[in-house]
Amino acid sequence: MTSTDAPHAHGREATTPPVRPTKQRRAVAEALASFGDFRSAQEIHGSLTERGEKVGLATVYRTLQLLSDSGEVDMLRTEEGEAIYRRCSATHHHHLVCRQCGATVEVEGPAVERWTRAIAAEHGYADIAHTLELFGTCRSCAV
Amino acid sequence: MTSTDAPHAHGREATTPPVRPTKQRRAVAEALASFGDFRSAQEIHGSLTERGEKVGLATVYRTLQLLSDSGEVDMLRTEEGEAIYRRCSATHHHHLVCRQCGATVEVEGPAVERWTRAIAAEHGYADIAHTLELFGTCRSCAV
DNA sequence: GCTCAGTTGACAATCATTCTCAATCGATTG
DNA sequence: CAATCGATTGAGAATGATTGTCAACTGAGC
Numbered sequence: 629m630t631s632t633d634a635p636h637a638h639g640r641e642a643t644t645p646p647v648r649p650t651k652q653r654r655a656v657a658e659a660l661a662s663f664g665d666f667r668s669a670q671e672i673h674g675s676l677t678e679r680g681e682k683v684g685l686a687t688v689y690r691t692l693q694l695l696s697d698s699g700e701v702d703m704l705r706t707e708e709g710e711a712i713y714r715r716c717s718a719t720h721h722h723h724l725v726c727r728q729c730g731a732t733v734e735v736e737g738p739a740v741e742r743w744t745r746a747i748a749a750e751h752g753y754a755d756i757a758h759t760l761e762l763f764g765t766c767r768s769c770a771v
Numbered sequence: 772m773t774s775t776d777a778p779h780a781h782g783r784e785a786t787t788p789p790v791r792p793t794k795q796r797r798a799v800a801e802a803l804a805s806f807g808d809f810r811s812a813q814e815i816h817g818s819l820t821e822r823g824e825k826v827g828l829a830t831v832y833r834t835l836q837l838l839s840d841s842g843e844v845d846m847l848r849t850e851e852g853e854a855i856y857r858r859c860s861a862t863h864h865h866h867l868v869c870r871q872c873g874a875t876v877e878v879e880g881p882a883v884e885r886w887t888r889a890i891a892a893e894h895g896y897a898d899i900a901h902t903l904e905l906f907g908t909c910r911s912c913a914v
Numbered sequence: 915g916c917t918c919a920g921t922t923g924a925c926a927a928t929c930a931t932t933c934t935c936a937a938t939c940g941a942t943t944g
Numbered sequence: 945c946a947a948t949c950g951a952t953t954g955a956g957a958a959t960g961a962t963t964g965t966c967a968a969c970t971g972a973g974c
Contacts, residue, residue, distance in 0.1 A: 648920060648971075670961075684923040689962065709852035709930085710961070724894055733894050743882050744905060751867055751876050753907030760903040762887060764896030791940070791951060813930075827954040832931065852961085853930070 647694065652683045656691040657715075660701060665730040666712040666723075704761055724762040728769035735762070790837065795826045799834040800858075803844060808873040809855040809866075847904055867905040871912035878905070 659672050659679075667675075673688040692713050695701040702716040704723065714723075717734065720741075724733040740760060748756040802815050802822075810818075816831040835856050838844040845859040847866070857866075860877065863884075867876040883903060891899040 650921065650970080652922070668961090682923090686924085686963075687922060690921090705848055705852050709848055709854065711852065724890060724896055726896065733896075735890050735894075737886060737890070739886050740883055740903075743880060747867060747878050747880070748905060748907050751878075752910035752913075753867055753869065753876075753905070754910075754913050756905060756907040758903065758905045760883075760901065762891060762896070762899060762901045764891050764899040767895035767897075770895075770897050793939080793952065795953070811930085825954090829932075829955085830953060833952085 652687050653691050653694075655681045655683055656688055657695070657700075660695070660713065660715045663714075665732040666704070666714045666725065668706075668710050668712050672713070704759070722760045722762065724764065726766035726769055727763045728765055731766045731768075795830050796834050796837075798824045798826050799831055800838065800843075803838070803856065803858045806857075808875045809847070809857045809868065811849075811853050811855050815856070847902070865903045865905065867907065869909035869912055870906045871908055874909045874911075 655676055656672060659675050660667070663672075663675075669685075669689050669692055672692070673683065673685045676683045676688070692701065692703070692711075696703045696713065700715065701713045702723070703711055703713050705711055714732065719736070721734045721736045722740075724735050725731070737760070740758075744756060744758050748754070798819055799815065802818050803810070806815075806818075812828075812832050812835055815835070816826065816828045819826045819831070835844065835846070835854075839846045839856065843858065844856045845866075846854055846856050848854055857875065862879070864877045864879045865883075867878050868874070880903070883901075887899060887901050891897070
């Protein structure tokens with residue numbers, strides 16, 4: 629069919645891959661929901677295994693990638709480069725993460741978005757994207 | 772050597788690791804300087820090897836870490852989690868990177884810094900840090 | 915129940931990065 | 945200049961996250 633080659637259109641294509649809601653996928657989604665904050669694939673897999681749910685590590689990775697692609701979860705990277713995932717609201721936002729306990733707050737920054745576009749335009753860059761994460765120590769970990 | 776006069780340190784750790792400017796370290800620094808933009812450790816090592824400079828991969832990593840710690844280079848991560856390094860000015864700033872050719876512009880964002888602090892305070896987070904990178908397509912890569 | 919594409923899991927394979935440790939280098943002292 | 949001793953290096957092994965492989969399995973529809 630029409631060769632959709634839009635690089636930044638990760639929506640449903642002509643080839644609609646039937647995503648089957650399997651037991652494993654549900655398990656991963658639930659684990660993700662039960663944690664409130666960001667977890668690595670390994671942690672999620674560990675948690676599932678502990679709980680008796682037998683889900684393969686590869687499947688956890690695959691599922692997280694699916695969820696991430698579909699926008700149901702946010703993926704970001706720790707300073708060590710490890711990917712961590714979290715169930716998220718669909719709107720564009722950023723995170724304020726406690727570097728001690730992992731407590732996460734979603735924040736929006738219209739100002740930042742605006743600034744981003746302005747800078748990009750100023751330098752002639754198009755199709756702009758940005759990553760912005762805040763790390764700090766939350767009140768209960770401050771002491 | 773007698774402990775006649777131990778380093779007039781302040782207790783246990785003298786915390787003054789003598790950083791010797793060796794041939795290898797100079798080579799890495801020069802490679803970094805010759806590239807203008809962000810490069811991975813592997814790329815830097817490859818470039819050195821090609822050029823005939825025999826520097827071990829581990830040494831490249833160690834050196835980059837040193838430089839990164841001392842603030843002489845900036846390290847950030849690609850979306851795949853790979854660390855990339857670039858010689859940078861010492862002031863706090865962010866990067867606008869072309870996702871095609873890697874052309875990089877350093878940008879400052881006082882507004883963002885302010886916003887960051889405000890958000891952190893609002894949520895009771897202390898000792899705030901943030902990562903912010905912009906990715907786009909630069910004029911010459913924009914077709 | 916039967917079929918078939920989507921899915922899974924065990925494990926091998928990748929790949930960046932770090933670790934190990936003996937050999938080497940370099941500044942310093944005698 | 946030569947001995948000394950810790951910092952540094954390099955080759956390769958080790959680690960750890962992530963991805964690929966592929967035969968076995970599962971579930972929706974017939």
